[in-house]
Amino acid sequence: xxxxxxxxxxxxxxxxxxxxxxxxxxxxxxxxxxxxxxxxxxxxxxxxxxxxxxxxxxxxxxxxxxxxxxxxxxxxxxxxxxxxxxxxxxxxxxxxxxxxxxxxxxxxxxxxxxxxxxxxxxxxxxxxxxxxxxxxxxxxxxxxxxxxxxxxxxxxxxxxxxxxxxxxxxxxxxxxxxxxxxxxxxxxxxxxxxxxxxxxxxxxxxxxxxxxxxxxxxxxxxxxxxxxxxxxxxxxxxxxxxxxxxxxxxxxxxxxxxxxxxxxxxxxxxxxxxxxxxxxxxxxxxxxxxxxxxxxxxxxxxxxxxxxxxxxxxxxxxxxxxxxxxxxxxxxxxxxxxxxxxxxxxxxxxxxxxxxxxxxxxxxxxxxxxxxxxxxxxxxxxxxxxxxxxxxxxxxxxxxxxxxxxxxxxxxxxxxxxxxxxxxxxxxxxxxxxxxxxxxxxxxxxxxxxxxxxxxxxxxxxxxxxxxxxxxxxxxxxxxxxxxxxxxxxxxxxxxxxxxxxxxxxxxxxxxxxxxxxxxxxxxxxxxxxxxxxxxxxxxxxxxxxxxxxxxxxxxxxxxxxxxxxxxxxxxxxxxxxx
Numbered sequence: 001x002x003x004x005x006x007x008x009x010x011x012x013x014x015x016x017x018x019x020x021x022x023x024x025x026x027x028x029x030x031x032x033x034x035x036x037x038x039x040x041x042x043x044x045x046x047x048x049x050x051x052x053x054x055x056x057x058x059x060x061x062x063x064x065x066x067x068x069x070x071x072x073x074x075x076x077x078x079x080x081x082x083x084x085x086x087x088x089x090x091x092x093x094x095x096x097x098x099x100x101x102x103x104x105x106x107x108x109x110x111x112x113x114x115x116x117x118x119x120x121x122x123x124x125x126x127x128x129x130x131x132x133x134x135x136x137x138x139x140x141x142x143x144x145x146x147x148x149x150x151x152x153x154x155x156x157x158x159x160x161x162x163x164x165x166x167x168x169x170x171x172x173x174x175x176x177x178x179x180x181x182x183x184x185x186x187x188x189x190x191x192x193x194x195x196x197x198x199x200x201x202x203x204x205x206x207x208x209x210x211x212x213x214x215x216x217x218x219x220x221x222x223x224x225x226x227x228x229x230x231x232x233x234x235x236x237x238x239x240x241x242x243x244x245x246x247x248x249x250x251x252x253x254x255x256x257x258x259x260x261x262x263x264x265x266x267x268x269x270x271x272x273x274x275x276x277x278x279x280x281x282x283x284x285x286x287x288x289x290x291x292x293x294x295x296x297x298x299x300x301x302x303x304x305x306x307x308x309x310x311x312x313x314x315x316x317x318x319x320x321x322x323x324x325x326x327x328x329x330x331x332x333x334x335x336x337x338x339x340x341x342x343x344x345x346x347x348x349x350x351x352x353x354x355x356x357x358x359x360x361x362x363x364x365x366x367x368x369x370x371x372x373x374x375x376x377x378x379x380x381x382x383x384x385x386x387x388x389x390x391x392x393x394x395x396x397x398x399x400x401x402x403x404x405x406x407x408x409x410x411x412x413x414x415x416x417x418x419x420x421x422x423x424x425x426x427x428x429x430x431x432x433x434x435x436x437x438x439x440x441x442x443x444x445x446x447x448x449x450x451x452x453x454x455x456x457x458x459x460x461x462x463x464x465x466x467x468x469x470x471x472x473x474x475x476x477x478x479x480x481x482x483x484x485x486x487x488x489x490x491x492x493x494x495x496x497x498x499x500x501x502x503x504x505x506x507x508x509x510x511x512x513x514x515x516x517x518x519x520x521x522x523x524x525x526x527x528x529x530x531x532x533x534x535x536x537x538x539x540x541x542x543x544x545x546x547x548x549x550x551x552x553x554x555x556x557x558x559x560x561x562x563x564x565x566x567x568x569x570x571x572x573x574x575x576x577x578x579x
Contacts, residue, residue: 019517061531061578062414064095068527069409072417072579073368075176077425080444080506083527091410101403104177105215105396114174119165126158127165128280133212137205139231141312142199155200159193162204163447163457170424171432181214181399182207183369183420185339186458187465188360189225189257191234193458198303199230202312203458206230206517215396218360219351219389222257227314228272229301235463238300240293241320250292252463255282258350260359263473270327276354282328283355288329294322295333295342316340329353359386363468364401370414371469374407415579416470419453422482426571429525430501449488453481486571490564503558503567512551514543517563525570534573542566 008515009517060181067086071078075388089099103110119127130136143149144158170179184299189210193203204226215219225231226249232238237249255261263283265273270288273281281288304310306317316339326333326342329349333342361381365373381459388394403410417425450456454477460466467473489500499505503521518539521529528536539548545553552559570576 013410018057052284061575063410063412063526064528066097066409067385070097070319071527072425073408073415074100074104074403076170076179076421077428079428079526080431080524086269097402097409101400105177105400107175107178107215110174112174112347115169115174118168118172122161122164122168124161124165125149126161127239133205133208133224136208137202137313138311140201141310145198145312146310155197158202158204159200161457162207164443166426166457167427170420171427172240177399178211178214180367182211184364185210185214185221187468188363188459189458190463190465191458192232192461194232195461196233198233198312202229213395215393215399217390217394218356218385219394221345221395222347222351223344225257225297226253226296226343229314230314232301232314234301237296238303240297240299241317242294242297242322243320244324245293245297247289247293250289250296251352251455253292254289256464258356258359259284259353260355262359263355269311270330273330275330278354279330280353284329287327291326291328292346294324294326295328295346297322299340299343352386352389354382354386357382357389361385361398361402364398367468368399368402369405369407370411371471372414374411377402377405377407378407404513413578414470416473416577418466418468418473419450419455419482419485420457420477421579422453422577423450423485423569425576426486426525427501430489430503430567431506432489432500433502445488445492446485449481449485453485454478471495483572487568490568490571499564501564501567503564504554507554514539514546514548514550514552517542517552518566521567525567526575528575530570530573530575534575538566538573539567541569 050514065083065087067083068078070086071082075082086096090096108260126140129139134500140158144153144155147153149157155377166182170183173179186207189206191199191203191206193199206225209224209228210221213224229238231249235249235252236246240246240249265283268285270281270285273283276282298317298319298400300315300317300320302308302309302311302313302315308315308317317341321342322334325335328346330347331345332351333345335344358378362373362378365378367383369377381401384401385394385398388397389396451459457464473479490503492500506524507520511517519537522535522538529535542548542552543550544562554560554563
């Protein structure tokens with residue numbers, strides 16, 4: 001099938017566009033005139049954010065409980081009951097965290113059948129075709145590249161269904177740490193899904209091999225990703241030969257996947273690079289990248305070239321391989337090594353290098369603790385990474401050291417949620433019945449709004465992946481579009497009048513006053529108290545001049561609309577954005 005790099009963006013229908021208003025519009029329309037009984041003088045305007053207002057949340061936020069920290073960093077936010085579950089695991093936060101980490105690091109012990117049932121209910125065409133990675137890849141290629149699918153053979157189907165399945169997992173899976181790590185490794189080994197029809201068709205295979213190794217051995221993960229059809233196509237190594245070596249893959253292998261730019265020493269001669277205490281070069285130079293490129297010549301996949309068949313599977317082309325001697329990171333590689341040995345020797349050298357341990361440990365600490373993580377935690381994780389580089393559970397050991405560090409439970413206020421985390425945590429807190437991929441409401445409208453926030457899954461064009469630092473997501477577009485998405489979630493109902501977030505139906509019968517409604521939904525969404533001034537404004541908005549202890553009539557449509565908008569205000573709050 002000819003390559004087509006055009007991406008298909010789902011279009012919203014007219015009804016969802018009219019329903020999908022911004023929170024500002026929702027707020028403006030949710031202030032009905034109430035009966036004068038019980039009216040009192042409001043202390044101020046009913047807007048959530050007043051010009052010139054300074055709140056406690058504008059300063060360093062209060063350190064929350066261990067449950068809140070764990071659910072926002074090891075998970076995509078709490079679902080109903082998650083805070084209580086965490087708190088039942090021990091007498092103090094340290095004991096609870098240890099028990100929760102042990103549970104999440106043993107995902108096979110966690111019954112995730114309810115989430116799997118939702119995947120099955122979505123009736124995806126390209127998901128779950130085989131548990132064997134090679135078999136799965138061959139089916140994807142046969143169906144969507146060779147046009148033998150039993151139904152629609154568009155290469156957009158595997159891409160779109162993978163995105164939807166990923167959302168289902170992030171929302172409903174009890175194996176939340178697995179979902180967070182899957183997102184981490186996808187960004188670490190970033191592949192832009194729309195670079196090619198080949199990648200759109202085979203991206204689910206890359207997802208499978210990442211998930212199969214995300215708590216295992218990094219060296220094994222590194223090789224399966226390096227050999228994946230999606231990565232070989234994205235970074236062009238599938239065309240790299242002794243007659244025309246392509247440096248793209250080797251450059252990113254060094255700069256992003258292993259040693260990192262922090263260990264790059266430029267154009268220095270290889271024999272001039274200082275050695276560490278173990279006699280290893282302290283970093284890499286351009287010559288290492290060039291020599292590595294020669295090592296990976298011939299690493300390709302079957303695509304009906306030179307009689308190789310047409311399966312999409314990894315295919316080594318010995319005639320394309322540069323067979324002469326090489327030198328990478330101080331390791332001499334003799335001429336005429338066995339098939340694949342040159343590339344595998346490079347992967348060994350990179351995976352075992354202390355610089356790789358430091359680079360990946362820092363990125364993991366940055367994901368789980370702060371943008372500028374404590375050096376002591378990074379050093380401990382890096383030492384474990386390097387010492388255990390051949391251990392089958394190497395990554396698990398590294399992650400465990402980070403999650404059990406004192407700093408994990410005592411650091412807060414440096415990380416903020418990106419659009420993916422905002423969407424997933426809003427859907428989790430709202431206990432949604434949303435199943436993307438099933439015709440239960442306008443799911444295309446959801447993704448149209450979500451994509452507008454700037455973090456469409458698997459869609460960062462550059463090899464470095466979506467940034468995971470606070471400064472990258474503080475600009476107007478991701479903030480406003482994420483708020484608009486949350487506003488749409490609370491306001492949108494499908495043709496059967498089922499709300500994606502059934503907020504009224506989940507509100508207990510005894511919770512009726514503005515104070516009680518605010519406190520119930522603040523705790524449900526945040527798992528903790530709001531800053532006092534922010535809580536006061538949420539209450540004021542819900543009360544609309546009525547005594548905040550006065551019971552409201554949730555059978556009144558205007559009051560129900562205002563309740564939904566009040567929840568939207570909580571989604572807009574600074575407290576909701578911290579992680």
